[in-house]
Amino acid sequence: MKELLALVSEWAITAIDGVALLIVIYACAEATVGVVLTQVRRSSNQEGRSVWLRFARWLVAALTFQLAADIIETSIRTDWAVIARVAAVAVIRTFLNYFLERDVTEIRERRDAYARSHSSAEPPR
Secondary structure (H helix, E strand, O other): OHHHHHHHHHHHHHHHHHHHHHHHHHHHHHHHHHHHHHHHHOOOHHHHHHHHHHHHHHHHHHHHHHHHHHHHHHHHOOOHHHHHHHHHHHHHHHHHHHHHHHHHHHHHHHHHHHHHHHOOOOOOO
8 A cells, every 4th residue: 555655646746746847837938928028018117027926926836836746755755855855945935925925015015106196186176
């Protein structure tokens, strides 16, 4: 039974790592297109920031999948290298989430401030 679980775990690890790889590839392609389009259109910094935020969100998603695969791997291999890799991915993901959330909040505050400053008051009578 233990051998069967190890085999299933290996397949799951490979599949989940594959999903993470596809996410990273897609994110890089989307970010590249977004950066090129913002340069060609000479878009605002906010649009460039939006491209970066989408890219960061995809990377966080990929890291989450990698963390899941690493957690499964720790159940079948308990050496320190695997545990260190899980810890490193968890730390990287935590920092990415923190900075991403901070940027999202900052952009939301700027957008709200812009909307407030450009909202039309009641028209004169």
